[in-house]
Amino acid sequence: MSDRIRVAVVGYGAIGRHHARNLNELNEEVDFVGVVDASKNALAAAAELGYPTFQTLDEAVALGLDAVVLSLPTALHFEYAVGCIDLGLAVLVEKPIAMTSEQGAEIIERARAKGVPLMIGYVERFNPAVVALRDFIRAGGLGEIYGISARRVGTMPARIQDANVLIDIGVHDIDMAAFLLASDLELLAAQGGRAMLNDRVDYAFLALQGRGVPIHIESNWITPVKAREVFVTGANGICHVDCVTQSTRFAAAREFPAVSTFEGVVDQYKTGEFVTLTVEKEEPLRRELRAFFAGIRTGELPPPEISLVSLRIAEQATAMIDARTAQLAGK
């Protein structure tokens, strides 16, 4: 491979177009070969922005590729990841690595056997606000950690036809908890069900633990107001991160003096003591792509197995929810 990495995006949908934009702008580091998509509309949208387009991966491969970004529907990750690994291409596959952890483990095994760089796109690991929280925890800013509570809720994206809410978005927060605690995780309980979809779990509440720290995760596609946030409570206070706006705030533990008027109660409730921690804001996806290319060059990428932790927990939680639903229905 020459110094410049030749890379294509496969799947120009909701996330693929952000990969393409970033790759196009990272042109001092990589050669963006273009966009592969099976949809004519997707290719037309890419062509409008001046990106070279290909109906099949073979056409892009024929031009010479070193790496691919796979931003296809999750059900296609396995087939395409394995195909690209067999061609010797470095692969950045969007999260989750595949529809099942079994398929994910096979992708990892094949990449290792072939000596091909493989990374899974857990973008929150590259979110400056989440990294600032991780660093604050590591530096002892929160003292002993007593709990993590994450919410990723919103409406159902109609385009997602394969994965359930835990496999599609729950994995982000499970992975984030593992990242914040630098720990493996254990699922303790899962509740949820199918509120608006018949064929897949679309709301879930999980209880987990990692290093003895309680973790609560709420994931759903049934909330009309979008949220991507996490609270971490420790002996020294509490941190809050909004993953989208990249704000990381800390409120130190404090006494609440007694108040004797109703206005005083309301006032005390409103007066937050949050201070905003410094976050050098940057698009997380761009940082993720840069880390991928740096990893290809240095041979040092995060172990892909970490992506199986969140996927296995999402699978276990789905099975628990389905079993409970069946039990409640008297099946």
Ligand SMILES: NC(=O)c1ccc[n+]([C@@H]2O[C@H](COP(=O)([O-])OP(=O)(O)OC[C@H]3O[C@@H](n4cnc5c(N)ncnc54)[C@H](O)[C@@H]3O)[C@@H](O)[C@H]2O)c1
């Ligand atoms: N990291 C994140 O924050 C994030 C955000 C969104 C999606 N994702 C992940 O990215 C993946 C894609 O999600 P999305 O929301 O962009 O989906 P999408 O449906 O919007 O896009 C998928 C694209 O793949 C194309 N496609 C389908 N079959 C194809 C084939 N056989 N060959 C070539 N192209 C094909 C479709 O035409 C479409 O343009 C999913 O695995 C999802 O979990 C990650």
